[in-house]
Amino acid sequence: MNVSDSEVIFAILAKAGYERTEDMAAADVILANTCSIRDNAEQRIWSRLELFAAQKKRRPEVLVGIVGCMAERLKEKLLDSRKVDIVAGPDAYRSLPALLEAAAPDNPQINVLLSREETYGDIMPLRTDRGGVSAFISIMRGCNNVCSYCVVPYTRGAERSRDPETILAEARDVYERGYKEVTLLGQNVDSYFWKSAAGNTDFADLLESVARIAPDLRVRYATSHPKDISDKLIETMGRYANICRCIHLPVQSGSDVMLEKMRRRYTREWYLDRVRKIREVMPDCAITTDVIAGFCGETEQDHQDTLGIMREVGYDYAYMFAYSERPGTLAARNYPDDIPPEVKNRRLTEIIDLQNELSLESNTRDVGKTFEVLVEGPSKRDPSDLCGRNSQNKMCVFPAPGDTDIRPGTYVTVRILSCTSATLLGELV
Ligand code: SF4
Numbered sequence: 116m117n118v119s120d121s122e123v124i125f126a127i128l129a130k131a132g133y134e135r136t137e138d139m140a141a142a143d144v145i146l147a148n149t150c151s152i153r154d155n156a157e158q159r160i161w162s163r164l165e166l167f168a169a170q171k172k173r174r175p176e177v178l179v180g181i182v183g184c185m186a187e188r189l190k191e192k193l194l195d196s197r198k199v200d201i202v203a204g205p206d207a208y209r210s211l212p213a214l215l216e217a218a219a220p221d222n223p224q225i226n227v228l229l230s231r232e233e234t235y236g237d238i239m240p241l242r243t244d245r246g247g248v249s250a251f252i253s254i255m256r257g258c259n260n261v262c263s264y265c266v267v268p269y270t271r272g273a274e275r276s277r278d279p280e281t282i283l284a285e286a287r288d289v290y291e292r293g294y295k296e297v298t299l300l301g302q303n304v305d306s307y308f309w310k311s312a313a314g315n316t317d318f319a320d321l322l323e324s325v326a327r328i329a330p331d332l333r334v335r336y337a338t339s340h341p342k343d344i345s346d347k348l349i350e351t352m353g354r355y356a357n358i359c360r361c362i363h364l365p366v367q368s369g370s371d372v373m374l375e376k377m378r379r380r381y382t383r384e385w386y387l388d389r390v391r392k393i394r395e396v397m398p399d400c401a402i403t404t405d406v407i408a409g410f411c412g413e414t415e416q417d418h419q420d421t422l423g424i425m426r427e428v429g430y431d432y433a434y435m436f437a438y439s440e441r442p443g444t445l446a447a448r449n450y451p452d453d454i455p456p457e458v459k460n461r462r463l464t465e466i467i468d469l470q471n472e473l474s475l476e477s478n479t480r481d482v483g484k485t486f487e488v489l490v491e492g493p494s495k496r497d498p499s500d501l502c503g504r505n506s507q508n509k510m511c512v513f514p515a516p517g518d519t520d521i522r523p524g525t526y527v528t529v530r531i532l533s534c535t536s537a538t539l540l541g542e543l544v
Pocket of ligand 1: 258259260261262265266267268302303340
């Protein structure tokens, strides 16, 4: 999501005459696009601000800006730190050229107004990836769910969907420029909805329209909410081979008591029913998830329920974190963060260990199979190997043929010969 936002910011600033540089020592303006989802993400930004302060000491005319969720959450507090000249929330990117124009080291500028309409739908993002293979397309902004632990509804505002015509135009544009994969992004894509005189468009309709642009354009999306993922969406995925067989379905906990407290608005049974439906329509679909260890009041039994659902689903991959209380959220206001750090960490370790086993089991089941792999480029570990992802979003590594040049963005068929818990290792067929 932040990559996609940064690309919108680059487009807005390029139109105002700014040029992008990654060389901080050459920059007149240093912007940090921030995330507030966990405390350590914010701590990293505070450390970066020290780095930026060193630049300002050498070159006092340099302007430093914090944009995105941390700007929205901390507002004037960032200016009070005296390390920042510009603060712009996620709905204020269009005002960045004006803020930069007005800002001076002794005249900081701030815009943290949230909007009910802003989607940046008319802005063609300036792509920052170097490979030119895979592009992110934002289809909506904000979230109306208010999960009790989550800061997003406060930092990114109310949910709003982007005009499907602008999304399709952006997807066609990247395809024409040689990209072979698009990922449609939203906090809760299942609640995407657009009403127009021509009729209503829900997420399944949108996904289908993007998939029909070209059979060799892969389509991914993130993130589904288990309470909202519909049979229509799952069945639409099943009808198109170019809609990737991978669903990120954050479970967060396997305990109904915790799910209720987290305000996730589904039960363990409901979640497992959605998994059954996915497997019925797409037996080869990877399912990945998010898990929080040590949420407020979590008992050993709740934790065991989380390990249990992980085993039952057999996740292919998971993002796993210890609960980090975020100021201002429902959980921070209503429940004590009462699980001692050593217990949280022990539970997180058990969750990570289990997921490593599950990932290895999942990859081991793929040994002997062949997959269509979209080549991303040389492998980081050994540049004589190539790497790319299959439809299930698993990284596949295989030796590059000596006689042919396989460019990033090419589809190849790979037979899997062995694996680790993170990677499938194979050979070209
Ligand atoms: S669905 Fe819940 S966890 Fe996801 S962004 Fe919205 S409030 Fe946060």
